[in-house]
Amino acid sequence: MIQVWFKAVPFDKTAVTLALESGVDALIAPADKVDEVKALGRVVVFAEDEVDAIRLESKADEEAATRCLRSQGKVLLRLGWEIIPVENILAQGEGLGVEVASLDQARLAAGILERGVDFVVVVPEAIHDLKAIVAALKLSEGRLELSTARIDAITPVGLGHRVCVDTCSLLRTGQGMLVGNSSAFTFLVHAETEENAYVAARPFRINAGAVHAYTLLPRNRTAYLGEVASGREVLIVDAEGRTSLAVVGRSKVEIRPLILISATCGDKAGTIFLQNAETIRLVRPDGTPVSVVALVPGDEVLCRLDTAGRHFGMAISEEISEA
Template identity: 65%
Template sequence: MKQVWFKAIPFEKKLVTLALESGVDAVLAEPQHADAVRALGRVEVFTPEEAAFVALASKADEQTAVDALRDGRKTVLTLGWEIIPVENILAQAKGLAVEVDGLDRALLAAGILERGVDAVLVLPEAAGDLKRIVAGVKLSQGAMPLETAVVTSIKAAGLGHRVCVDTMSVLKKGQGMLVGNSSAFTFLVHAETESNPYVAARPFRVNAGAVHAYAVMPGDRTTYLEELASGDEVLIVSASGETSLATIGRTKVEVRPMLLVTARTAEREGAVFLQNAETIRLTRPGGEPVSVVALKPGDEILVRSDQAGRHFGMRIAEEIKEG
């Protein structure tokens, strides 16, 4: 995951407190203020002497940055960096950080070469943007293309162990997790953001499906729902395809009556096992949740199709058929 650092030079207690509350990963401080920063919260603190600061004024400066990165030093490009030199450095070494003075520059840096820099160092003048920078750089995972599929069948499937994923985030209408029997066809299972006369909303929860199902994870990975655990980061996807991260607070695995839902796009068909209850919902193309109890053949829902082939959750090139 990309990191967000804050430059606490000059030291101002209120700005450091804001940075820690915003969720920064590290604070740059002068040596005499390092302990004062640590007293405010558990966070990594480093000093200017422990990092290499490089101003990109010539081609030779790119090599200076690459050399520092290869030596294992924290390497920061000072304000004024341009995209092409950053691309050149990223192509040769990992671990690069850049100074940013606002949200736009932070998001730009995070997306260079579709990979982005590894860290942004937020300058004091951008402290007002810190919360948005942290959310945009650390939580946002870009966009994921979704497709419309047509439901072909819904049928009872007996009892099975299903997994509730309770996150530490409050999810919104239109958001959920991508889950399916196959990594090549996953359904946008909606979070429990909606209330009904019998059950209150649980907007932190995705009742995701059966233990054997694949869940699409950050970093182009998948995992079995049964393997998810407290502290894991999961990928949250909205109906528009925007993605973000949420951390699992707990999972609940319980035996419940299940339904088998199948759907088809123009090119392929997929299936998912979901609990047979009104509170479990898939997602319509406009972002509206639809309960599995009310779902009918011919209804349109959002799915993601991909190439099959995973080994320990990582993409592999292999001929594979999943049913």
Template identity: 65%
Template sequence: MKEIWFKAVPFDKKLVTLALESGVDGIIVEQSKKKDVAALGRTNVVSPEEFTDVCLKAKEDEETAVSSLRDGKKVVLTTGWEIIPVENILAQSDGLGVEVSSLDQALLAAGILEHGVDFLVVLPEAAPELKDIVSQIKLAQGMVQLQTATVTAVEAAGLGHRVCVDTLSMLKRGQGMLVGNSSAFTFLVHAETESNPYVAARPFRVNAGAVHAYALMPGDKTSYLEELTSGREVLVVSADGSTSIATVGRSKVEVRPMLLIRARLEDGTEGAIFLQNAETIRLVTPAGEPVSVVNLQEGDQVLVKADAAGRHFGMRIREDIKEA
């Protein structure tokens, strides 16, 4: 994940407070102001001297940046950088940072050569957009390709331990987590954003499924639902395929009556998931609408993600694996 630093030079208490509230990774201030920042909140505080600034004006400046990076220095390209020179540097070394003065610049820098720079130094003039910069750079995780699957069975499955994932975020309609019996076939399980006459909405919660199930995680990894604990980051997926990150606040494992739901893609690929038998647990239709598992019927369509099978400790591997 990319680091975001805010440069509060000259020192401005209001801007430092804004940066802390925005969730930046650290703040850059004059050496004499470090203690003032530490008194406002717990964060990383450094002085400008701890970075190596490089202004790209000629080819020699690219070489200086690469050489400094290879020497282990924290290199920052100052205002005025252009894409091609940055690409040249990124192709030769890691650890590069750039100054940005707007959200557009931040998004551009984050996407150069797909990987982007490793960290951003946000200048004071970008303060009005700082919260958007942090949320879009830190939380956004790109897109996943969702497909439409047809439900082939909905069966009672007795009692089982299911996992409620309570996050630190307020999720929206159409959002949830990708969960399934197999890492190669996961269902978009909707967050509890909907209310009914009997139960209030819990938009921070995804009643995600049985303890053994796989959940798709940030960084193209998976985790068993039973392994999700406070402080871990999980992947939140929207019906349009856009993704973001949420932090687990609490994981609740309880015995509940379960349903086994099976579905099939047009190409014949099949998958399954165990979910609690309750009205508040929902999958997502191709239109992005939540559909309760108690109303789910054979022939209904839901959103899923198909992938190649094969994971070892949550990491993708190449191996012949069949998960039923």
């Protein structure tokens, strides 16, 4: 993930406070202000002279930046950089950062060579774009392709341990987590954003499924729901496939009555165990939530298809069958 830094040079305490509230990964400050910045929050702070900064104005500058990257493991390109020289330097290794003065520049830097630079440094002139830059580079995980699955059967199966994932975020209608018995076929399980006559909405919560199920995580990894714990990041997905990150506040594992939901999408079949309760919902293709107790065979819900092979949560090329 690309890191977002803020350049607090010249020093401005109000700007530094805003940067800390925005969630930056690090700050660059005048050497005599480093301790003062560290006293404001737990964050990495670099003295201005600790970061090698190069302005690209010639091929010689590009070559100097490459040498610095190889020897020091980190180099910062000042404003005025252009894409081709940055691509050339980025191809030589990790540790490259660039200064940015707008959200558009930050997005551009994040897409170079399809992986982006390792960090962007937001200059003081762009302080008003800082929160948007952090959200765009640190919270968004891009867009996933979702498919439409047809419900085949809904079967009560007795008691089991299910996992409620309570996040540190307030989710919206249409958002949830991708969960399934196989990593190759996951269902969009909706957050508890909807109120009913018996239970208040809990928009921070996804009642995600049984402990053994897979859930898709950031950076195309997976985990068993039983492994999800406080402080871990989970992937939030909406009905359009847009993704974001949320931090887990707590994970509640409790014994509850379960139902087994079976569905097909094209020539692929998938299943999921969910709690048998009205507040647990999947998502229809139009983005509206549908309670699992209202589902009937033939209903359509959103899912994601993938390859089945996983080793410690990472996708691998392997012949595998899951039932």
